[in-house]
Amino acid sequence: MTDFVLQITDWYRQNARDLPWRRTKNAYFIWLSEVILQQTRVDQGMNYYLRFVDEFPTVTHLANADEEQVLKLWQGLGYYSRARNLHKTAKEVVERFNGEFPASHAELLSLKGIGPYTAAAIASFAFDLPHAVVDGNVYRVLSRYFGIDTPIDSTGGKKEFQLLADSLIPAAMPALFNQSVMEFGALYCTPANPNCESCIVRSSCPSGNGLYRSRPVKGKKTAVRDRYFHYFHIEENGTLLVRKRDFKDVWHNLYEFPMIETEGPELTEEQLAVFGLKTEQLIEQLSAKHVLSHQRIHAAFYRVSKPKMDAFEQFIKVDNEGLHKLPVHRLMSRYMEISGL
Ligand code: SF4
Known part of the structure; x- marks a missing residue:
């Protein structure tokens, strides 16, 4: 295990937020939290997560609901295609896997509404499989700590970061590693004001001297x-x-x-x-x-x-x-x- 992995996981053990979806191995709850938290802050997503778990305690309950009921519960979170996909995927899990999320990364990926990020999150958090998650926080931490300037929105960049994260993930504790990098990015190595001065990996980070501002690199600008x-x-x-x-x-x-x-x-x-x-x-x-x-x-x-x-x-x-x-x-x-x- 590299020093980076040891330092980051130690930091996580002492600083992690206590969040309900981290206290469970229930793949359905983990999946719900992942979908809700995409493009949503934890404090905003929390109530939605608790309401969904309460209203639809199993994936079968969610699959059997009307789409309007799901959209109503989602109201205010934005990006409504997430709610529609959530509902469709729940139906697929019921139809193809009898209401149980499959415990394999390949089968998770075979579900239409589940992409590489969510498949890796469910595989590692629910089933302890060694698949690295690469979300915005992970891109930021890895690009800064490893000094990588390949644009994260390019095909090559996505591949490079995924390979790097996969090479770092310790087989014995994939969930802990994934959570640690994501949490470190969310709380510490933040987009605008990372706390470089007192950072635990400062001595080996090439971006702590102000270079963090230019990392991660993004290629294309989306037209609005x-x-x-x-x-x-x-x-x-x-x-x-x-x-x-x-x-x-x-x-x-x-x-x-x-x-x-x-x-x-x-x-x-x-x-x-x-x-x-x-x-x-x-x-x-x-x-x-x-x-x-x-x-x-x-x-x-x-x-x-x-x-x-x-x-x-x-x-x-x-x-x-x-x-x-x-x-x-x-x-x-x-x-x-x-x-x-
Ligand atoms: S030194 Fe700064 S840029 Fe580097 S990992 Fe720490 S917080 Fe991030």
Whole structure:
């Protein structure tokens, strides 16, 4: 075992956070936590994890749930494709493996919703198999400590880091090693202000002198697209109009008010005519920006007076209670909060 592995695992034993998914060998719970924690902070993900475990105590419970129930429980976490994949994978585990996660890395990888990272996490944490996990924290720690400047988002980079992590992982304690590097990256060798001054591996780290700022190296910049959504809050006799986003786009299968998407921030009379509306019928209530991984959504919410209801025949009518039972995206829930719906 290398000094790095010994130092990092010692550090972990003394400094690790006590988190519920670290106290279990239940592959289903471990998988749930991994999916919830992708792109989510631990403090934010914790309540979601506890609610999912409570509502769906086994993978079979989750597989048998309605997709809407799963999306509703996921509401607020974002990246909703994760929730839909979670549900699909649960069904696959029930159909192909009788409701038990397979105890082999290859079989875990054969599940459609499980990629190399999650397969390695379940294999090592639940079944103590020597597969190294490489997430954002691991890329950061390894690139800094081993001084690697290969872009982590390149095919070559991904391979190089995976090989390095696989070569470090001790067969006798794969889970401990994986947890240690991830936790060290999350708490100590952090993106912006790593604590290099008092770092336990400082003497052998080539990045402690300030070079940490340029590591890990990322190649391509993802283009971010601006989109402009105009939402209409239409209420008549205690009912509201909504639709399900059952088409291929962001927030698939979540609910929202009738809306028009425009090329720029302006909403013209011509565009409003689609719903038989005129500008003077609209009172703007909220303008908000929501940033997704590749898109910046600029949203405006308008309260509509005297709408012609026959222009909205294709929409679903719900009362306030019904609206709260539906899975909605962050912009909708924010509007519902501020408008007292
Ligand atoms: S010395 Fe700094 S950059 Fe190197 S591992 Fe420690 S915290 Fe990270």
